[in-house]
Amino acid sequence: MLTQRQIDIFKAIVDEFTRTAEPVGSKTLMSLLDFHCSSATIRNEMAVLEDVGLLEKTHTSSGRIPSRKGYRFYVEHLMEKELDNEVKHSLQQVFNERHYSMDEIVRKSCDILSQMTHLTSVVLGPESKYQTLQHIQLVPISSRSAVAIFITDHGHTENKTFHFDTDVSVKDLKTCTDLLNDKLCGTPIKDVVEKMQEIEPLLAAQVARHEVLFEAFVSAFMKFASDKVYCSGQSNMLYQPEFSDINKLREVMKVLEDSSLFRQLANHEGNVAIEIGGDNELIQVDDMAVVSSKFHLPGNEEGQLMIIGPTRMQYNRVVALMEYMSKAIEDLYKQKE
Incomplete structure (x- = not known):
């Protein structure tokens, strides 16, 4: 059982690392925490978090980074979904510009997700x-x-x-x-x-x-x-530090180029998957994370939004954005009935 101080330290590390992609040390944490804590105490607490598997030590720094288990713990227990009103207003304006066909709605959603997250987005349309x-x-x-x-x-x-x-x-x-x-x-x-x-x-x-x-x-x-699989923002992977290794990047690109793999990811057979409430899931595949959100359509059909990126992503914003987009797609489909 973690103490509140350990939880606060862990959350601060996740938030800082997803923002900077740099390992987080005790001195950095002293300026991030809302309460006073000595550097030695923070190091001790970080050691405890490492022992329980939530943090990892890197070879290049004395700082810590979240582990895959740590990200899952964060998403399940600590994440606070964030989507400001300005973003919501922008999205409403995009879809209210004109009457889109259903095909255009799916494609537009895909493009918006990749632009707003700076990650790769995939939309699996209903299987007609x-x-x-x-x-x-x-x-x-x-x-x-x-x-x-x-x-x-x-x-x-x-x-x-x-x-x-x-x-x-x-x-x-x-x-x-x-x-x-x-x-x-x-x-x-x-x-x-x-x-x-x-x-x-x-x-x-x-x-x-x-x-x-x-x-x-x-x-x-x-x-x-044919399967309606739309992909947008593949090149965003080039700018993620985790994929600076060209061999690793090639493997990711193979996944992005093979549309059949997206259906397999959606079914997450053999992969670690956790529910994030409702129709949202986090799937971890090697160094990648896939956040998916289902949208329901008339006639018991469903489609799926997916964001693909490094395990280090801003889950609170990504999940909130996908939930909002799923609801917008459902509403637009209802208007077409």
Whole structure:
């Protein structure tokens, strides 16, 4: 059981180290603590915190840094989430600027998170491939372009703009749409492309420019069925002292370049993961920390925001920002219903 003084010293070390990336010594702590304590007493307390596994000694300094166990203890028991009103107001203005599509909301959220945390952000959008196709609507824009609207049984809507190499008549667009609705309604999104291959001969028999329309729809459905994984701020890793080792940086970049790894991180199999209340989690993977926050959408769908950075990150601000963004995304999705 830690004393209040030990807790205060430990919290001061975490706050200072996440700010500076420099090991914290007893002399620095004397100026940070709200109470008077001699340098010798602080060193003794730091030794106790090291013995229980919350602090580590570095090779290059007499100061201490938080251990992985220490960060978990801080997040579970000591963290006070901080997000000032000015930041909240800025975020509200961004999303109120105009009406974003659902795709844009997810991408915008990803960019904002990376800019505000100076870390790498990932957004896992809802996995539409597990839904079934309910309806297709095709709206002509010109003789060479149209907007397709796909609606699933969960009410999820996806828009796709088609640009054709040759003129396509309104009659062909309508015939194609009617045929696809007749043959594909009720088909799982993940099976639509395969089923389209089966109905291509029917399309060829009824539509003059069927090749152009067929290729456009197959491309759109492949995009619709794929995992929506958006990543922003990968280069922010270059500026983190922890990744100054080029080999370590290469390993991190491999993770960031492989979108399938993000789903694995979200499921945190084999990794240390703790809940941070509600839908938030901290996952520790080697020298990296991943803070994740789920957002819930209509039709029992869910997506996930993730911040990836060094174990040393300002968890209080990161978690508060992600909670706020998750709520903003949920509210915007509700407005789209």
